[in-house]
Amino acid sequence: MKRRKLGRTGLEVSELGFGASPLGAVYGPFAQRDGIEAVHKALDLGIDFFDVAPFYGATAAETVLGKALHGIERSSYVLATKVGRYGEHDFDFSAARVARSVRESLTRLGTDHLDLIQCHDIEFGDLDQIAGETLPALRGLQDAGLVRCVGITGYPLPALAYVADRAEVDTIMSYCQYTLQDRRLTPWLRRFAAQGIGVINAAPLAMGALTPQGPPPWHPARAAVLKHCAAAARLCAARGGDLARLALQFALATGDSASTVVGASHPSDVSRNVRWVEEPLDEQLLREVELLLAPIRDVGWVSGRPEN
Numbered sequence: 001m002k003r004r005k006l007g008r009t010g011l012e013v014s015e016l017g018f019g020a021s022p023l024g025a026v027y028g029p030f031a032q033r034d035g036i037e038a039v040h041k042a043l044d045l046g047i048d049f050f051d052v053a054p055f056y057g058a059t060a061a062e063t064v065l066g067k068a069l070h071g072i073e074r075s076s077y078v079l080a081t082k083v084g085r086y087g088e089h090d091f092d093f094s095a096a097r098v099a100r101s102v103r104e105s106l107t108r109l110g111t112d113h114l115d116l117i118q119c120h121d122i123e124f125g126d127l128d129q130i131a132g133e134t135l136p137a138l139r140g141l142q143d144a145g146l147v148r149c150v151g152i153t154g155y156p157l158p159a160l161a162y163v164a165d166r167a168e169v170d171t172i173m174s175y176c177q178y179t180l181q182d183r184r185l186t187p188w189l190r191r192f193a194a195q196g197i198g199v200i201n202a203a204p205l206a207m208g209a210l211t212p213q214g215p216p217p218w219h220p221a222r223a224a225v226l227k228h229c230a231a232a233a234r235l236c237a238a239r240g241g242d243l244a245r246l247a248l249q250f251a252l253a254t255g256d257s258a259s260t261v262v263g264a265s266h267p268s269d270v271s272r273n274v275r276w277v278e279e280p281l282d283e284q285l286l287r288e289v290e291l292l293l294a295p296i297r298d299v300g301w302v303s304g305r306p307e308n
């Protein structure tokens, strides 16, 4: 597994990261034993970057990840979680709440420090509060040794840039915007990289839309987008391929982010994903799928407060 520098943080992360939202049953029920095995499989295969959040499964994902990481040498993995989002409509980016949140996450994750703490889905907050209050509070926790680096996550790229222009951020996690269907991250990635920021590309499978089994019922994309993705899955199957394989290979082979974070709650998904990343991209199938997805290329959805 290749490793890449995470901006100027001094950290290196595996180019394929483990997304732990499925450990909060965000994608449906799973056996906890499988989820824990998925984490161990990831570590065995060289994945050393784990991303979670208190929001995923109302803290359940952090608890399962904490169990899985129990007894594993702490310096052998890079652990990222988030603050500020606690429910579908429950956001609190105040200094007092995020400080409490970090301590709660440390307990659930069974560690004395986080490698990366991220403000979660900033577009739902007041961006000036995040730049002026939340991030300085997290820097205070960095000075106290509780966190090593500080970042932001969210969907609208201009909102991420707005905050990054007003406060020092070490990392930016964008999601669903460097995929077979959506490439809007590309120009922003260059800009963020020029600022020394480590960019993390989350959800290369477009939160399940770019898989044979399709997206979960809560997926926010328009029906036309999901319909085209389903057609792409059928096309890949007809060619003896797999849309998830193509989507993952595309993100890794052509993307420039420090890590591509894919969600999993079963060890077989982790094994497949690692194997796929090492195999060559099917350029012919890629061209066919790109053609099919062209009418809905870069079509996303609205996320967050209207002013953001």
Ligand code: NAD
Pocket: 018, 019, 020, 021, 022, 027, 051, 052, 120, 121, 153, 154, 155, 173, 175, 202, 203, 204, 205, 206, 207, 208, 211, 212, 244, 261, 262, 263, 264, 265, 269, 270, 272, 273
């Ligand atoms: P994803 O695009 O990684 O897709 C995950 C879905 O694909 C899950 O249902 C998983 O079971 C399935 N899957 C994984 N491997 C597969 C395979 N080989 N074949 C078929 N299906 C497979 O979406 P995601 O999990 O939401 O995103 C990855 C991670 O990025 C999250 O877990 C989270 O850690 C992070 N993330 C953060 C934000 C944010 O901060 N706002 C948003 C989205 C994702």
